Amino acid sequence: MKTMRTLSLFSLVLLCVVGCSRQKLPDGMPKPYPVTMTVTQDGKPLADAMVLLSHVDGQWPAQGVSDSNGVIKTFYTNSKYPGVVAGQFKVCVRKVEKVYAIDPKDIPPEPTDLQEKYAWRMKYQENRIPPKEYDLVETNYADPKTTPLELEVSSDKKNNPTFDVGKAVKILYTR
Secondary structure (H helix, E strand, O other): OHHHHHHHHHHHHHHHHHHHHOOOOOOOOOOEEOOOEEEEEOOEEOOOOEEEEEEOOOOOOEEEEOOOOOEEOOOEEOOOEEOEEOEEEEEEEEOEEEEOOOOHHHOOOOOOOHHHHHHHHHHHHHOOOOOEEEEOOOHHHHOOOOOOOEEEEOOOOOOOOEEEOOOOOOEEOOO
16 A cells, blocks of 8 residues: 555656656747757857847747856757747847956955955945956847848758857947
């Protein structure tokens, strides 16, 4: 009897794990397909690049981040669903470098003494200079209106393109 209860409980847990692991797609969302993309800059892998696939009809955008080899193995549609729906996309690529006036690793821990705490906060928090941000990829690649990169995702072909974003740059990002 105990074995039967254990087996039933195990079956119930397994059923829940399998059933709960499948995310239901939102109404109207087509089936997503796996896309593996490689991003290079001047022929070399571009690590930590943010890639946005902007669907030409404006729906179902997908995004991913490249690894140290410039490869994105998983894109997420609407930031949640693994894969990319079929269709025509503009490929946007952005890589940012933040340069801090004080490296966050060089900030000492907050002191416990009230007088020291006030001085610490004035030096490291209240008057902290925000980091400068630099685009390391030409800015035209970051906008769906200006990027020259396009991708067609289809159910009947292997979706593993490689895109090169040209020479390395360092452009101060201004808001």
